[in-house]
Amino acid sequence: MEYRHTPVLPAEVTKYLSLHPGSIIVDCTLGGAGHAKRIADSIAPTGTLVGIDQDDAALVAAADTLRLGRQIILLKGNFSEIDRLLSEAGIAYADGFLFDLGVSSPQLDVTERGFSYHDEAPLDMRMDPEGGGPTAADIVNSYPEAELLRVIREYGEERWASRIAAFIVAARGRRPIRTTAELVGIIKDAVPASARRGGPHPARRTFQALRIEVNRELEVLEQGLRSALRWLVPGGRIVVISYHSLEDRVVKRVFSELASGCECPPELPVCSCGKEPVLRIVTRRPVVPGPDEIESNPRARSAKLRAAERV
Ligand SMILES: C[S@@+](CC[C@H](N)C(=O)[O-])C[C@H]1O[C@@H](n2cnc3c(N)ncnc32)[C@H](O)[C@@H]1O
Numbered sequence: 001m002e003y004r005h006t007p008v009l010p011a012e013v014t015k016y017l018s019l020h021p022g023s024i025i026v027d028c029t030l031g032g033a034g035h036a037k038r039i040a041d042s043i044a045p046t047g048t049l050v051g052i053d054q055d056d057a058a059l060v061a062a063a064d065t066l067r068l069g070r071q072i073i074l075l076k077g078n079f080s081e082i083d084r085l086l087s088e089a090g091i092a093y094a095d096g097f098l099f100d101l102g103v104s105s106p107q108l109d110v111t112e113r114g115f116s117y118h119d120e121a122p123l124d125m126r127m128d129p130e131g132g133g134p135t136a137a138d139i140v141n142s143y144p145e146a147e148l149l150r151v152i153r154e155y156g157e158e159r160w161a162s163r164i165a166a167f168i169v170a171a172r173g174r175r176p177i178r179t180t181a182e183l184v185g186i187i188k189d190a191v192p193a194s195a196r197r198g199g200p201h202p203a204r205r206t207f208q209a210l211r212i213e214v215n216r217e218l219e220v221l222e223q224g225l226r227s228a229l230r231w232l233v234p235g236g237r238i239v240v241i242s243y244h245s246l247e248d249r250v251v252k253r254v255f256s257e258l259a260s261g262c263e264c265p266p267e268l269p270v271c272s273c274g275k276e277p278v279l280r281i282v283t284r285r286p287v288v289p290g291p292d293e294i295e296s297n298p299r300a301r302s303a304k305l306r307a308a309e310r311v
Contacts, residue, residue: 003061005104007034008241008300012287013098014038016239016307022046023095026086026231028079028224029053031104033062039098040066047071050094052085054078054128058104078128080220082227097228099240101221101247103127103211105299115211117203120181125207125214136210140183141176145169155218155246156209163190164206180207208244218250225254229278232310237282239307248286248304255281255308282307 007013013035017025019042027036030051040049051066051074053059059074066072077085079099086094107127108115114124114136123137140148145165153161167190168177177183184203191202212218228238242248258279262271286304293300 003032003057003064003104003106005032005034005106006297006299007038008100008297008303009287009289009293009305010035010038012305013100013239013241014042016282016287016305017096017098017237019043019047019096024048024050024091024093025096025098026050026052026082026091026094026228027098027100028082028228029098029100030062030074031058031100032106033065035098035100036062037065040072044071048073048091050075050086050089050091052077052079052082054131055104055107056130057106057110061106078131078220080223080227082224082231086231091231093233094228094231094236095233096237096239097232099221099224099228099238101217101241102243114180115207117180117184117201117207120179123178123180123183123210125211127215133216134214136183136214137176137178139210139213140168141172151213152206152209154209155212156205156207157246158205158209160191160195166190212246218246221247221250222254225251229258229310234310236310237307238279238310239305241303241305243302243304248306251306255279255306259308277311279308280311282309 021043023043025039030036030053036049036051049072051062059076063074073089075085075089103115107113111119111121114121125136148168149162149165152158152164164187167186171177171186187203187206196202240251242251259277259281261275261277262273263275264271264273283306286306289300289303
C-alpha cells in the first residue's frame with residue numbers, strides 16, 4: 001500500500017529547527033519522512049539526518065523517500081530509548097530534535113491495525129506490533145473496572161467514562177471483546193442517545209484513550225524530551241508538534257520546568273537548590289496552522305508546535 005502522509009507545519013518546522021548545512025538532526029517520529037526529506041535537503045551536503053520510528057512500515061516508506069547514504073541513518077525503536085539508539089548509531093551530539101507526535105495517516109488507514117472506529121478490525125492499536133506489549137483488546141478484557149474508568153476519563157477526557165467502563169465490564173463477562181466494531185457497539189450502548197446526536201463519533205474519545213494507554217504515549221513523550229536534551233548542543237533546538245491537549249500539556253510542563261531556574265522558597269536569602277535553566281522557550285504561545293493549511297490537510301486542525309533551545 002502506498003504511504004501517504006502530508007507533513008504538518010512544514011515551513012515552521014524548518015524555521016524553528018533553525019537548520020543549516022552541516023547540522024545533525026534527529027527526527028524522532030520519521031513516519032513517511034515528509035519532514036525528514038525537507039530537513040535532509042536543508043542540512044545537505046554535510047549534515048546528518050537520524051530518523052527514528054517504532055513502526056516498520058514507516059521505516060520502509062521513509063527509506064524509499066530519502067536517498068539513503070552516509071548522511072542518513074534510520075533506526076527502529078521507541079524515542080523513549082533515544083540514549084541507547086543514538087549511542088549504538090555512534091552519534092555524539094545533536095543540533096536539533098523533531099517530535100511530530102501521534103499516528104500517521106497510513107497507520108489510521110490500515111484497517112487491520114485497529115486504530116479506527118470506522119472499520120471492523122482486531123482491537124490492536126500498537127504502533128509497534130512486534131514490540132510485544134499489550135493490545136487494546138488485552139486492556140479492555142483484563143483491566144479492573146476502576147482502571148478502565150481512569151484510562152477513559154484521564155486519556156479520553158470522556159464525560160461518559162464510568163458508563164462506558166461499566167458496559168465494557170458487563171460485555172466482556174458475556175464473551176471477550178475482540179474487534180473495534182464490538183467495542184464501538186458497546187460504547188454506543190453506554191452513551192445516552194441524546195448525547196450521541198451531533199458532536200464527534202461517540203467512540204472517538206475512548207479510542208484515543210486506549211491508544212494512549214497501549215502505546216504509553218504520555219510517559220514515553222516525557223522520557224523522550226528529557227533524553228533529547230542530554231544530546232543537544234548549546235543553541236540546539238527541540239521542536240514538538242502535538243495533536244491533543246494531553247500531549248501539549250506534557251510538552252508545556254517539561255519545557256517550563258527545564259526553562260526555570262532557582263526553585264528555593266522566596267524567604268531564603270540565598271539560593272540553595274542550585275537549579276539553572278537548561279532550556280529557553282522559543283515559542284511563548286504554541287504555533288498553529290493557518291486556515292489554508294487546515295483546509296488542504298484536515299489532520300493539521302489540532303496541531304500545536306512548541307520549540308525550545310538548549311542554553
Ligand atoms: C505523525 S507521524 C510522523 C509523520 C512525519 N513527520 C512525516 O512528515 O511523514 C508519527 C510517527 O511517529 C511514530 N511514533 C509515534 N510515537 C513514537 C515513539 N514513541 N517512538 C518512535 N516512533 C513513534 C509513529 O509510528 C508514526 O510513524
